Amino acid sequence: MIRNQSLYKSLLAASLLTAAAACYKDKGNYSYTETNTVTVAISNIETNGTLNVNQADTLRITPVITQTLGKDESRFAYEWKIFDNSPTSSYTEPRIVVSKSRDLKIPIIAPNFTLGQRYRFSYKVTDTVTQITAMYTFNVQVVNRFATGWVVLQDLPNGGDFSMILPGDVVDHKIFAQTNPGTPLGSGTPVRMDIPFPSVDDAISSPGKKFFVYHPNGGIELDYTSLKKRYDLQTMFFNPPAVLKPQGISYWTYPNQVAYASFGTFVSNRKVYISEMGGYPGAKKFGSELAMANNSNDYEAAPDAWQGISWPIVFDHKNKRFHIVRPTKLDNFPDTVSTVANLNNLKKDLVYMDESNIVRAYNAILKDDAGQRHLLRITFSSTDYILTSFIQAMNAPDIEQATAFASNPTSPHVFYGAGNKLYRYEVTSNSSTQPFTFPAGESITHIRFRGGPEMLVATWNGTEGKLYRFTISNTGAISTGTYIKEYTGFGKVIDLKYKG
Amino acid sequence: MRTTTYILSCITAVLLLAACKKAEELKYQEDPRVYFTKYVTNPDSIIYSFAVQPNDVTTTTVPLTFRIMGTAVNRDRVINLQVDDSSTAKLGYHFTLGKLVIPAGQYQAEVPVTIYRKPGLKDSLLNAYFTVKESADFKPGYDDYASSLNKKTRLQYKITVNDYLLKPTSWECCIAGYLGAYSATKFRFVILVTGKTSWDSGLDRTPGIMNFVTTTAKNALRDYEAANGPMLDENGQVITFP
Incomplete structure (x- = not known):
């Protein structure tokens, strides 16, 4: 008992001393050792930014490592780690260390990288002495080197193929043979290609942009990214026509809906076929050929369809008129749509048509029975089918011999080529100039715009195709008076489109 | 006293051991x-x-x-x-x-x-x-x-x-807009030229399918009329499509 009391007294005393010690004021007069803070930066890639890298290219990155104390980098450990961070990928994709070097140098190839996928990169620098780390994260999108550029479809001695003028003025030839070894582009001279603007979700192939190439008795769709053949165009029909002679495929969105196409038109053998898109299940294929409003099929459609208000319009060469393309027929325009031209009975044939520099307005060059060219301006209102237009006999020298046309999307001009002469027709003043002449012996075959500032002209001299790139000013003039780049070594150009 | 404590300890031990017996799982027995x-x-x-x-x-x-x-x-x-x-x-x-x-x-x-x-x-x-x-x-x-x-x-x-044609229940709501007024003759003709026999499910009548059916029927009707003249239905009406 006495022994217990002594123990209690001792514990009480210890507690009192501990409590008293808590009252001691800390003077805070410590001495500190500065640590080496490491930061990482990579030029041209912001943190969490995205870098597009061509498949099969080698990715080289030299990070900038900054230290507060400037220690020897030999004490650092490095790690480059990736995982597939594509929107369609799961959250459990494996994390792969692709390098343990200070600088990165890796080929963007399988098995670690797949075309079209997006990868999250993390770069970690560890100071092995202090164990302090610095991180830098960014994304790499694996893209095809043929993702953007001018596509030049040509007739070549051993069959059709296409070249591309890639960014940086790099020209690559026979691309279809590269991406589809052993597979011919088609039988016979290629006819045309189409790269419609909107993305398409037709449940026939993966949602996205389309790329078509036609030959005299068929055609194919290419994968937009890999440029590999997807299928023959018969696949796109519920019941393919007995004779398939593709001339043009267009896709359209309803006004103010730009994500995916809502409607497709397929012109084959001068007949129109449609595919109505939408969120309904099943494949959105093309149906049977459309008949006119009177259920006659005695018409000859032009290859292109043009966005109207809700439905596209097409030109009918045989009846020299336009039709509204509805899901089950080619319909007439209401009588009230125009006071200057009867679109149901123009009595003039269509020579050329394209979008003008005004929204929902088109330049259509028509030819009357006497050969006179007329410019018809078709302007759709934004709310209904009411349509205002003007028509004027064109004051345009040599236009009767013109073999190529292009409307400038940013100025009121239509460029056209006749022989080796390049003309510019001004719609507003109904007058023409001849801003450029190509070398004798060359004939203009195609003129195309990419936006307003870039114009590409293709010529053919009987043995070689050439392309000339011009810069066009805001007022529609050739900026330097001549082309800024000449591309040689092409076959005869069949079609010219920009893939972007 | 010590004896009482001993007995109580034994009873407690026995009760504790009894508690270790595994009970049947409580599961809901539903009626199949x-x-x-x-x-x-x-x-x-x-x-x-x-x-x-x-x-x-x-x-x-x-x-x-x-x-x-x-x-x-x-x-x-x-x-x-x-x-x-x-x-x-x-x-x-x-x-x-x-x-x-x-x-x-x-x-x-x-x-x-x-x-x-x-x-x-x-x-x-x-x-x-x-x-x-x-x-x-x-x-x-x-x-x-x-x-x-x-x-x-x-x-x-x-x-x-x-064994006779029955007007699909979905005709008025979902088919008439494509094929027009119903008649047995028209319906039989559409089935004949398109081969389509399922009409009642929404999956049978997607816009793409119905556009295809309609244009196929219209083209076939044009061919029929070119060879035979107008096609009349069971009511004597000329068959047309919208």
Whole structure:
């Protein structure tokens, strides 16, 4: 008992001393050792930014490592780690260390990288002495080197193929043979290609942009990214026509809906076929050929369809008129749509048509029975089918011999080529100039715009195709008076489109 | 005192040991039940017409799809399906039923109903009404509310059969906009030139399919008229499409 009391007294005393010690004021007069803070930066890639890298290219990155104390980098450990961070990928994709070097140098190839996928990169620098780390994260999108550029479809001695003028003025030839070894582009001279603007979700192939190439008795769709053949165009029909002679495929969105196409038109053998898109299940294929409003099929459609208000319009060469393309027929325009031209009975044939520099307005060059060219301006209102237009006999020298046309999307001009002469027709003043002449012996075959500032002209001299790139000013003039780049070594150009 | 403490300790030890006995798991023992499945693509009834088939087709098979409530077991279990007295189609003459069982280990089963093309179907529309009843293995499943999609509950099903063209129930709502006013002659012509025989499901009438059907029929009608003149329906009206 006495022994217990002594123990209690001792514990009480210890507690009192501990409590008293808590009252001691800390003077805070410590001495500190500065640590080496490491930061990482990579030029041209912001943190969490995205870098597009061509498949099969080698990715080289030299990070900038900054230290507060400037220690020897030999004490650092490095790690480059990736995982597939594509929107369609799961959250459990494996994390792969692709390098343990200070600088990165890796080929963007399988098995670690797949075309079209997006990868999250993390770069970690560890100071092995202090164990302090610095991180830098960014994304790499694996893209095809043929993702953007001018596509030049040509007739070549051993069959059709296409070249591309890639960014940086790099020209690559026979691309279809590269991406589809052993597979011919088609039988016979290629006819045309189409790269419609909107993305398409037709449940026939993966949602996205389309790329078509036609030959005299068929055609194919290419994968937009890999440029590999997807299928023959018969696949796109519920019941393919007995004779398939593709001339043009267009896709359209309803006004103010730009994500995916809502409607497709397929012109084959001068007949129109449609595919109505939408969120309904099943494949959105093309149906049977459309008949006119009177259920006659005695018409000859032009290859292109043009966005109207809700439905596209097409030109009918045989009846020299336009039709509204509805899901089950080619319909007439209401009588009230125009006071200057009867679109149901123009009595003039269509020579050329394209979008003008005004929204929902088109330049259509028509030819009357006497050969006179007329410019018809078709302007759709934004709310209904009411349509205002003007028509004027064109004051345009040599236009009767013109073999190529292009409307400038940013100025009121239509460029056209006749022989080796390049003309510019001004719609507003109904007058023409001849801003450029190509070398004798060359004939203009195609003129195309990419936006307003870039114009590409293709010529053919009987043995070689050439392309000339011009810069066009805001007022529609050739900026330097001549082309800024000449591309040689092409076959005869069949079609010219920009893939972007 | 010490003896009392000893006895109490023994009793406590025995009680503690008794507590270690494993108790039976408490599990909910549900009544096995069975009912008809009903989805958009498998609604509460089937309408079948031999009229859209060639003459040499004398039988067809349609499924009744059953699903169980509860867990599967390791033996076949019998479904009690009653053919209601209100049925005008006769079991054994107009139709026969396959084996009415849920196979061992299965949660769902399709029981085939074989329908026979009898002469009386040429001018008669016959119905077979089915109701799930209690069997030794299953009680009837749940009896949900009828909806605009399913007019019957999950315990009932109807098969309608004929050998003449029956206007699809969806014609006015969903087909007339493409093909116009109904007539048997027009409908038969559309079936003939398109080969399409399913019309009742929404999946049968997507815009793409209906555009294809309409344009195919219009083109065929144009060819017919070029060879034969206007096509008249059973009412003497000239057949047209919008």
